[in-house]
Amino acid sequence: MAKRPAKSPAPEGDDPAPPLAAGPNVPELSVSELANALKRTVEDRFGHVRVRGEITNYRGPHSSGHVYFSLKDQNARLDAVIWKMTFLRLRVKPQEGLEVVATGKISTFPGKSSYQIIIETLEPAGAGALMALLDERRKRLAAEGLFDAERKKPLPFLPLVVGVVTSPTGAVIRDILHRLLDRFPRRVLVWPVRVQGETCAAEVAAAIDGFNALPAGGPIPRPDVLIVARGGGSLEDLFGFNEEIVVRAAAASAIPLVSAIGHETDTTLIDFAADLRAPTPTGAAEKCVPVRAELIEQTANLARRLGGAERRLLDANRRQLASLQRVLPAGAQLLLAPAQRADRAGERLRGNLRRALDGRRLALSRVSHVLARHSPQAELARASERLKGLHARLRQGLAARLALSRREAEGAQRRLDHAEQRLRSAFIRILDERQARLERLDQLRLSLGYKQVLARGFALVRDEADNLLRHAGDVTLGARVKIQFADGEIAAQAESGSPSESGGASPAPAPAARPKRGKVRGGGDQGSLF
Incomplete structure (x- = not known):
């Protein structure tokens, strides 16, 4: 570094001196001094700002606990940082594509000669354009039931064939094949597709439908499980897996489907429609097959445990049988007490039967006596006597009533004959009138x-x-x-x-x-x- 002339620096916060003509009197500054001076100037000028923008390039907290991402709008982008302690206190956590209002101060990062905002508070300002579209699409598809848990199918424990929908040239397929080879080698069918770009969604949906269209027992084996995988990327790079055609194809898949799109913090709509979401493509391979060595060890361990349990059970049964043989009495002695109880029960039964039979005979004799007094012949004779008495009384009453009503009947008969004559003449007259009217109507007809x-x-x-x-x-x-x-x-x-x-x-x-x-x-x- 060149040696500076002896001159006291300007105090912090003072306005920078006007530019001087190049010459030996202009002080020499190191890069660090200039960067720090710019840092102080920017921080003094923009000590407290509120910036509205959409979060992009968010990958979660760094290993140090700090958070790094960018805020953007249609024309510019601003780097942002949230320190670890501030991030822990935030009520609203940053999310990819979320439109926020960030409050903080503008500073510079001398290591990159760039400026950034150090965020102190974060408030949601509404979803960005892509996030608003995704949220509306997610709600609409969820209302149709495409994301219901009842539609999820369990993965097979040990699939024979694994179908993979991904790019054949990327690192994703190599990671999946390597992980399957390490855990439990299986046959893998790869359906090559573009995982980014305009044709991505159509190719992925066609691949899912194509795997499901393979017939069982055909020349090309039908996969037992599907993996749709892609590496990490921005929201725009992963947007093909948010298309409706891809989500519907995943929901309609008859083969269990595992989605492994992006990193663990990335979320796409196919994750909701898939039967299982894996954080990474490698994690998807781990969820599809078990570890062969572990299965062999577990089987051997279970076999050892089963053999030991059988031996212990046989030993325990032998000891129990020996103990029972010592305490169990002879067969004849076991039958003595039950035989005595049977004899006593037989005696009580015979006595009870005799008493019951005597009681039934006594009750039968009483009932026979009552029936003899109330036999049908006796009841009929008594009823006949009552009927004769009633008949005699009725004849006497009728004779008196007839004598009284004979005169009334003669008067009524006379009135009835007179009314009959009047009715007959009126009926003949009405009948003649109706007959004449009918003849006239028939002539008119x-x-x-x-x-x-x-x-x-x-x-x-x-x-x-x-x-x-x-x-x-x-x-x-x-x-x-x-x-x-x-x-x-x-x-x-x-x-x-x-x-x-x-x-x-x-x-x-x-x-x-x-x-x-x-x-x-x-x-x-x-x-x-x-």
Whole structure:
């Protein structure tokens, strides 16, 4: 470093001196001194600011506990940092794509010659454009039930074939293959797709549908589990896995699907629709297959434990059997007490049966005595005596009543005969009036009925469904019709003719031979009626 001339530096906070012409009198500054001077100037000028922007490049806390990301809008980007203690106190944690209002101070980082905002508080200002779109799409698809836990399918314990949807040239497929080889080698089918760009969503959805379309037992084996994987990236890079076509394909997959998109802090919509979300592609491979060595060791351990348990059980049964043999008495002695109890029970039973039988006989004798007094013959004789008495009383009462009512009946009979004569004469008179009125109405019916019109030479034309045909236009060529005359009805078939221009009936054809009375079926020699 060049030696500086002896000159006291300007005090902190003073305005910088106006630029001097280059020359030996201009003081020499080191890079660090200049960077620190700029740092003090920026911090003094922007000691407290509020900045609104969208969070981008957020990857979670650093290993040191500090948080580094950027705030951006349509035209600019600003680096941001949150110190560890400040981050622990924050009520609102930063998230990728979240639009926030950050309060803090502007400072510089001399190591990069860049400026940044040191955030002290963070407030949400609303989701950014992409996050708003994703949030709306997530809510809509969740309302359709695509993210329900009931739709999730369990992963097979040990799949025979693993299908992977990813880029064939990236490090993701190598990580998955390496992890599968370490844990439990399985057959892997890779469906190559683009994991970024405009065609990413369509290719991923087509790959998921293609794996599901493979027939079981076909030339290409059908996978038992699918892994959709991609490495880390920004929100824009991972946006293809937020497309609706990809989410619907993942939800409709009949094969259990594991999503491994980005890093652990990255979240895409396919993660909600997948049956299982893995933090990384390597983690997805670990969740799909168990560790073969662990299974072998676990099986051997279980076999050892089973053998030991069998030996211990046999030993315990032997010791218990020996103990029972020592304390168990002989078979004859075991039967003595039950035999004695059986004998005593038999004696009590016979005594109870005798007492019960005596009680039943006594009750039966009492009932027999009661039945003898109330036998049907005795009851019938008593009822007959009562009936005779009632009959005699009834005859006496009827004789007295008849003597009293005979005079009233004679008067009523006279009134009834007189009313009958009046009713008979009134009925005959009304009947004559109704008969005369009926005859008049019948004459009117005959004079106004259509049969009188038919008798004057007219005819009624009906179709096969007995619908009346009023105009010639209602009849189509070749249609079969029925013609009713005054003396009968015939069937005919329309061959030609059309309604006249004046709207009236067409001229009548030459008279034909009169058919016989009754219904006559039309034939091929039926003449035209029009």
